Amino acid sequence: MTAQILSASPIVEQMKRDLKSRCETLRNRGTVPSMCVVLVGDSPASLSYIRNKKKVCEEVGATFNLLQLPANISEHDFLAHIEKLNHDPKIHGVIIQLPVSEHLKRLNLSNLILPSKDIDGFHGLNTQHIYTGTTNLKLLIPCTPKGIIHLLKFYGVDLEGKHVVVVGRSLIVGKPLSMLLSNFNATVTLAHSHTKNLEDITKIADILISAIGKAHFIQPKHLNPNKKTIVVDVGMNTVNGKLTGDVAPEVSSVAGGLTPVPGGVGPMTVVSLIENLISATENQLKG
Template identity: 35%
Template sequence: MSARILDGVAIAGEIKQELAGKVSAAKDKGYTPGLAVVLVGDVAASQIYVRSKIKTCGELGIYSELHTPPSTVTTEELLDLVAQLNLRDEIDGILIQLPLPDHVDTSKLLEAVDPRKDVDGFHPINAGRLLSGAPKSEVLAPCTPAGIMEVLERSGIPVAGQRAVVLGRSNIVGKPIAAMLINASATVTVCHSKTKGIADYTREADILVAAIGRSGFVTADMVRPGATIIDVGINRITGEAEFEKFFSADQARREGFLKRGSTIIGDVDPAAFAISSAYTPVPGGVGALTIAMLMSNTVKAAAMRRA
């Protein structure tokens, strides 16, 4: 039996449809969920991400506004902007697009956001609530891990009692998804760059979450047959030799590679997907959920603030 593709685009569409109904209900109650996005400087990739977020707000009926201080902005000036947004009642969510310029104190800025408006789920208070096992309805969790849990739940993949292995220990993905899986009663192991014999752990996983940031790191011999693979990685391949290593038999991918000069691969070698029972593709998997979960957090924050 061939592996099932877990379609992140379709799941994101379901979530957005549900959110549109919630936004409409909120307006009937007299308020509109609002999101403020802070984009510093002119990093091309960040601009693309932010445009997508603002566009999605419009599609769902969420109020949004974009603040674009120059790359020369100081930490103090950004702290003042955040303080103003914290005080505005029509703003329910504040998103600070990362990365910030090197001279800006990122940690200080993220911690200055009102935890009730922290739709990225990065504030220590929200991280603590997640770790303590607070109810899902009361936690603003990081968007990518929250999206992973939606994929598992909506795809009918059991979590309770399963062995889950997380590759990566970042504050954005690795640590929070480990906490979420534990809260869902999985038995969780976190591996990272200092872990010895990683394959010994990954071969025992019922659910394998790869968020390590290395192209095709997880090979077929590292995966237990029948496992569910969640590939969080987004890596760009530009070299012919590397393309041949992973996609030599993929003619459709080759045509795109020749046209654009690059292609996207996750942290899992595509050959490993064949022995899984289900997997998230790259692109079209977990990445598609991130913006949907940002919208979900904004709508949730608006409701929680008015409860």
């Protein structure tokens, strides 16, 4: 048996067509959706993620801006830039590219961007939608969890009553994802580095989602070959200069379905970010 490859590309194409049409409607009403990425420093990894965001943003007809700030920018000046973007009526979505310089990490970064422009979906008022039970993917909710739900829906993976094991409990992926899955009536186990007997838990999963950040950590031994488990690989690890997921390629022989790296969760995250930009612009016009 070889797992079905759950590639992002057909979904991304479909979503881009829809977003292009929503963007055109906005343009016809005189508003060009416009986003700004705030980058502190010049990390090559960040610049590469930013290029992917710019590409999809421009493909749907929206405007992309990059505000690149020096790594040693003072806290005061950094906050002044964010404040300016928050009040710029021509900018509808703002994100702070992570990671920022060490000295800025003590700021409450998630809550700096106005909730209405927070297209990463990290602001407390936006994450609250998830914690209070929403299944509305048009809300500004975090992009990786949203992209994973879009992907599972597209491939007809039913969540109702299924046991989903999420490995990794970060604020940007594991935690909001586990809540969102629960909103879709999945039964969720959220595992992490202190979880005991991880293999026993992952083996009973109908759907296994790995967001750990360790190349090829998930091995065939983590799956029950009789369950046709759907495996979602969030990991983006660099091994010998090559983008590598958390899931070992051999898992393909024991899983029912598997998202590829590259070409799986990464592109779903980017297109979900642009979906948030278009939704944010529409909402701002409604006032």
